[in-house]
Amino acid sequence: MKLYTFDSAPNPARLKMFIDYKGIAVDTQQIDMGKAAQLDASYTEVVPEATLPALVLEDGTRLTEVIAIAHYLEAMHPNRPLLGTTPVERGLILNWNHRIFNTLFMACAEAFRNGHPAYAGRALPGPQNFEQIPALAERGKDRxxxxxxxxxxxxxxxxxxxxxxxxxxxxxxxxxxxxxxWAAKTEPKEDMSHLHAWRQRAAEALRSNP
Ligand SMILES: N[C@@H](CCC(=O)N[C@@H](CS)C(=O)NCC(=O)O)C(=O)O
Structure with missing residues (x-):
C-alpha cells in the first residue's frame, strides 16, 4: 500500500491529521505540487485523476477521495475512531464531512483558484484545464x-x-x-465565539495522546 500526497496542500493536510491522530504508519511518497509533479506522466500513469492524495493498495485498487481513504484506513485500523462507532455517530460524522467539504472547502477552493494568477487556465484540479471565472472568486468568499x-x-x-x-x-x-x-484571506469574525471556543477544544483533542 502506498500513499501519494503533498502534506502542505489542503486535502492532503486533512488526511495527514487523520493518519497522525490514529498513529498509522503508511508508506508515503510526496508529490511536489509546487513543481506540478501531480501532472507528470510518472504520476498520472499511476493516478490518472492527477490529484492528491491517492492511496494505492497492493492489488492496484486506487482511492482518490480523502473521505474514501479515511474510511478504508479506519476499517483497517479501528483504534482511536474518527468516523463514529454507532450508526447515528457514523451518519452524523459523514453528514458533516460532506457539508463542510461542499459548503466551506469548495467555497475556499473556488475563491482561491479563480482569483490567483498562478491558477490561470487551471481553475480546477485534475487532468483537464479550465479557465478561471473571476466572479466565482468573489462568490467563494461570500459562501x-x-x-x-x-x-x-x-x-x-x-x-x-x-x-x-x-x-x-x-x-x-x-x-x-x-x-x-492563507488562500482566501478569510478568518472567523471575532464575535463567532462558539467557533473560537471549538477551535481550541478541537486543537487540544487533535494533540491528545492515545
Ligand atoms: N475530492 C478530492 C480532492 C483532491 C484535490 O483536489 N486535491 C488537490 C490538492 S488540495 C489537488 O490534487 N490539486 C491538483 C492540482 O491542482 O492540479 C479529495 O477529497 O481528496
Missing amino acids: LMTGLEMINAELADRPFIAGEQFSFADIDLLAVLSFAK
Whole structure:
C-alpha cells in the first residue's frame, strides 16, 4: 500500500491529521505540487485523476477521495475512531464531512483558484484545464463567510461539530480554517465565539495522546 500526497496542500493536510491522530504508519511518497509533479506522466500513469492524495493498495485498487481513504484506513485500523462507532455517530460524522467539504472547502477552493494568477487556465484540479471565472472568486468568499456563520451557530449547543466526540469532521473544519486564512484571506469574525471556543477544544483533542 502506498500513499501519494503533498502534506502542505489542503486535502492532503486533512488526511495527514487523520493518519497522525490514529498513529498509522503508511508508506508515503510526496508529490511536489509546487513543481506540478501531480501532472507528470510518472504520476498520472499511476493516478490518472492527477490529484492528491491517492492511496494505492497492493492489488492496484486506487482511492482518490480523502473521505474514501479515511474510511478504508479506519476499517483497517479501528483504534482511536474518527468516523463514529454507532450508526447515528457514523451518519452524523459523514453528514458533516460532506457539508463542510461542499459548503466551506469548495467555497475556499473556488475563491482561491479563480482569483490567483498562478491558477490561470487551471481553475480546477485534475487532468483537464479550465479557465478561471473571476466572479466565482468573489462568490467563494461570500459562501465561505456564510458557511462560518452557519458553523458558529451549530456549535452553540455541542462541543464538537458532529456531537459529543472529536471526529474527522472536526479535522476537516480545522483544515478549512487554515486553508481559508492563507488562500482566501478569510478568518472567523471575532464575535463567532462558539467557533473560537471549538477551535481550541478541537486543537487540544487533535494533540491528545492515545
Ligand atoms: N475530492 C478530492 C480532492 C483532491 C484535490 O483536489 N486535491 C488537490 C490538492 S488540495 C489537488 O490534487 N490539486 C491538483 C492540482 O491542482 O492540479 C479529495 O477529497 O481528496
